[in-house]
Amino acid sequence: MSREIRLVAMEGIPIVEPGDDLAALHQQAAEQSGVRLRDGVLAVCQKIVSKAEGRVVSLAEVNPSPKARAIAREDGKDPRHVELVLRESRRIVRRGHGVLIAETHHGLVCANAGVDLSNAPGPDAAVLLPEDPDASARRLREGLIALGAGPLAVIVTDTFGRPWREGLVDVAIGCSGIAPIEDLRGTADLMGRELAVTTTATADQLAAAAGLLMRKSSGVPSVWIEGVPLEGDGSLRDTLRDPSRDLFR
């Protein structure tokens, strides 16, 4: 186990447009930032992944359903925004205090199903989550390896609120090249007692760490992390609790 972890903000990534090659942009940014993309984890914020993948919708083209209009009226929201949230959701988990907590088609539970109006390209645009964030992470990882980088892992991160606690934290929504959950079950604690139920959400801890350098307005969409062992692999689905085992759904 490493005794030291280093996080470096990737400099020089431009405003991303649909169709941009994220692997090439990150290779250039790595050179500019003095980073060698080897033996580490690249954390990339969802916003630039979604934009590169064209997951941007013009609100002017959204025709809200009666249900979206009703929710928007009650909650003081833009009905076109609510319509997109409903389209991206398979279930509304909670609604209240003007907040709409939804379960996305991926199984992520978050505000507004991740449909975001901030940092969208223009006042009339909304950015949706990637259709398959694991696949997004895998494509970027494979693209970087094809350019000579690696071994490396890629996580796609987003900024979520939480029950009970104020403030947003970054979590992983997609993952490639590292196990998102580290399973300590069956290993012993320092006293030799079995750690019966301990699993660590490694990908989420990596995302939160990267978030320290990714403040929304600072223009740092990606962070390179060294000192974390690249153990295992897996899908972010491993991090999503089965709704039947969840006490808050």
Place this chain on the structure above:
Amino acid sequence: MSREIRLVAMEGIPIVEPGDDLAALHQQAAEQSGVRLRDGVLAVCQKIVSKAEGRVVSLAEVNPSPKARAIAREDGKDPRHVELVLRESRRIVRRGHGVLIAETHHGLVCANAGVDLSNAPGPDAAVLLPEDPDASARRLREGLIALGAGPLAVIVTDTFGRPWREGLVDVAIGCSGIAPIEDLRGTADLMGRELAVTTTATADQLAAAAGLLMRKSSGVPSVWIEGVPLEGDGSLRDTLRDPSRDLFR
């Protein structure tokens, strides 16, 4: 804003006993780890703070109430453990699947009110959360400053589960010398649009980052973090959502 963050595992902290001087232990560990405790954040896991403060209870001395016995019987738990959970709680938030989610007297919402049997000193012992984790952080910070360290911040961390997602993450439960929440409300995003509701849970992101080096069985109870601006101050209470504004309580 820093472009780089460095985390270093503090080496050489022994098994902590009640009454131990955490400041002196950390000063020694810093020397051993090649760390200068200046311009950074010291993240310390709750377990050693609680032990130093004598927050250890022998289960043999706990007499469970009828309510604790009933819950323990239904959930397959040790009734003395449940009794301690009830004593440390002001409200049971959820119970099911053998999990007891409680709101502690501090206002933290977590499994078993933080009453932990793993890494406890002996098979018959339980470790409770510190009585006032902000005060614990403040005492350690002031102790280190008295020994010549600083400027620095201290956060006390614990490992919590979450709704909806598998795996545990480290969060802050006490804080001194840094604002636990960074308020971005009223600032502009990259497009000049106001970030209306964005606050970042800086202390929790720091805790999660430190957690990457604090795996339970590795014997690393403390992590030093450099590259994070020591802005503001505040209590971890700033991170606790008012129950009246919470959709999951």
